[in-house]
Amino acid sequence: MSRRRSMETIQKSTYVTISELVRLTGVRYSTLKYYTEEGLLPFYQEDTRMTRRYRRVFALERIEEIRSLKEEGFSIREIKEKLIGT
Numbered sequence: 001m002s003r004r005r006s007m008e009t010i011q012k013s014t015y016v017t018i019s020e021l022v023r024l025t026g027v028r029y030s031t032l033k034y035y036t037e038e039g040l041l042p043f044y045q046e047d048t049r050m051t052r053r054y055r056r057v058f059a060l061e062r063i064e065e066i067r068s069l070k071e072e073g074f075s076i077r078e079i080k081e082k083l084i085g086t
Contacts, residue, residue, distance in 0.1 A: 005020065010056075011024070015053035016059070017052065018043075021063070024056075024060060032063075035062075035063070035066065038080055039080065039084055040066060040079065065083065069083075
């Protein structure tokens, strides 16, 4: 079992896990997993442990973009088209 990193360490990290994104954003794990599966939240897979890592700054910006577009009334499909062109 891995040790939980401090918030200070997470905020300085280049890459974070999905659980750390939950702590940083307050967005539910299942929601972030859904965004990942839909291609809205790209990740890098660590070979040794098969852990998904997200670029912290990009992920935080992308999550905020998604939140903002959802508040404007866009559907996930429309958000996906707007952000990644699919």
